[in-house]
Amino acid sequence: MAKAVHPDQRYLTALITNDTGVVNEIYKKCAGKVKSFIVFNNGTTSDAEDIFQEALVDIYNQAKYKNLQLTCPFEPFLLLVCKRKWLNELKKRSILPVTKNEDDLLHIGEDTFEQAELLEQQQEQSTLFLKAFEKLGERCKEIIRWSMQGDAQEKVAEALGVTYGYLRKKKSECMASLIKLVQVNK
Amino acid sequence: MTEDKILLTARYAEGDLNEDESAAFETRMQSDEELQQHLKDYQHIHQSLKMQLANDANDERFKNTLKGLNKQYFRDEPKVISFKPALKWLTGVAAVLIVGLLVWAPWRSNLYEKYANNGQMLVTERGAEATTDLDKAAALYNEKNYSAAKTILEKLYVKEPANAMLGYYYGLTLLETTQLDSGRKVLTQIYTGESVFKYDSAYGIALSYLKEDKKAECKTWLQKIPKGTTHYQQAIELIEKL
Structure with missing residues (x-):
């Protein structure tokens, strides 16, 4: 069974509902820490800004579209996500980080590590899925892209100038092709 | 065989099966682990892709919130003025001089x-x-x-x-x-x-x-x-x- 959801799930809810007050609270608590970590590790304030925003958008997306359930406290989770993101960025720029990966993270619980790891995996996978999607035919791409925009598939069919039945059939086929593409690449 | 199952799962998930077919799929899935996995994969891939492609109005609003806060927390902060050591000494000396002057107060003779x-x-x-x-x-x-x-x-x-x-x-x-x-x-x-x-x-x-x-x-x-x-x-x- 899945682990119990942490009360800090409220932060994810706040992200999804765009609760500015709570999002501000998140910034107040964490922005400074992320900034000092990144600036200390060969980054700039602007890098920190990008990383922080990316992390929040990732968490928002996972919570909204993939029903991410937080099983650890939010703050260390967010900080860890930002750190991992920055360390990956440093790898890309081939700069050695000043702080070792684990040294300053010893006090962080295992749950937090797992959750951050999972978030990263999910993000990586979704990038792979997007690449596979790009390989589909134009018609498939169009149908999938449109159907992803809103939940009312009838309206999507109308916008595409097809029947709802045709949309369902075509989308199923396109998605099946996509899944096969993903599995071939595995 | 596998190909059929993937397409079948996609049709099931997209509501492209009729009622009987749908019910049959569900019954079959209970004993077919492969189908269960296909459905999981389908939902996972579908939602991951949606995450990348959707970008609806709410997502935009959320990103705007972040942009506003970014400005506040990463850019518009008042810069802390740090004196160079030499300057620090100079200000110290100046302060001492001013205090000294106040104590000595040459204008007091007036x-x-x-x-x-x-x-x-x-x-x-x-x-x-x-x-x-x-x-x-x-x-x-x-x-x-x-x-x-x-x-x-x-x-x-x-x-x-x-x-x-x-x-x-x-x-x-x-x-x-x-x-x-x-x-x-x-x-x-x-x-x-x-x-x-x-x-x-x-x-x-x-x-x-x-x-x-x-x-x-x-x-x-x-x-x-x-x-x-x-x-x-x-x-x-x-x-x-x-």
């Missing part, structure tokens, strides 16, 4: 001049018929020729030691000619007596101490001056400045 008794010696009770020694003394006093005035006042004071007016002005001329101790002695006598010059004398004594930069004594004498007398206001001001 206090005496500012508060010194520049009153005119008025000899109102005299008629205009003849110029007396007292008139001469007053004229000299008013011209600030204190030593000449002193010589005349000294003679008059010796003759009439009980005359408070003579004593008072004689005392002041003594002070002005830096015979501070004898001046104070004369004025103290007037202060201990009862006359209109009582508190004027106290003020004169206080200023004589100010001249010597004896602030404590100056204060003590200033504090003797009661409200409602000529020099009260000046005394209060001067006490504050000391």
Whole structure:
């Protein structure tokens, strides 16, 4: 069974509902820490800004579209996500980080590590899925892209100038092709 | 076979199966782990892709919130001014100089001049018929020729030691000619007596101490001056400045 959801799930809810007050609270608590970590590790304030925003958008997306359930406290989770993101960025720029990966993270619980790891995996996978999607035919791409925009598939069919039945059939086929593409690449 | 299952799962998930087919799929899935996995994969891939492609109005609003906060927390912060070490020392030195200057207060020496008794010696009770020694003394006093005035006042004071007016002005001329101790002695006598010059004398004594930069004594004498007398206001001001 899945682990119990942490009360800090409220932060994810706040992200999804765009609760500015709570999002501000998140910034107040964490922005400074992320900034000092990144600036200390060969980054700039602007890098920190990008990383922080990316992390929040990732968490928002996972919570909204993939029903991410937080099983650890939010703050260390967010900080860890930002750190991992920055360390990956440093790898890309081939700069050695000043702080070792684990040294300053010893006090962080295992749950937090797992959750951050999972978030990263999910993000990586979704990038792979997007690449596979790009390989589909134009018609498939169009149908999938449109159907992803809103939940009312009838309206999507109308916008595409097809029947709802045709949309369902075509989308199923396109998605099946996509899944096969993903599995071939595995 | 596998291909069929993937397509079947996609059709099931997209609602492309009719009711019977859908029910059959569900029954079959209960015993078919492969189908269960396909459905999981389908939802996972579908939602992951949706995450990348959707970007609906709410997502935009959320990103705008972040942009606003980014500005606030990463950019518009007031910069902490850090002095270079040399500058730090300089400011320290400057501060010490300023404090030193305040303590030393060279402009304080002007206090005496500012508060010194520049009153005119008025000899109102005299008629205009003849110029007396007292008139001469007053004229000299008013011209600030204190030593000449002193010589005349000294003679008059010796003759009439009980005359408070003579004593008072004689005392002041003594002070002005830096015979501070004898001046104070004369004025103290007037202060201990009862006359209109009582508190004027106290003020004169206080200023004589100010001249010597004896602030404590100056204060003590200033504090003797009661409200409602000529020099009260000046005394209060001067006490504050000391």
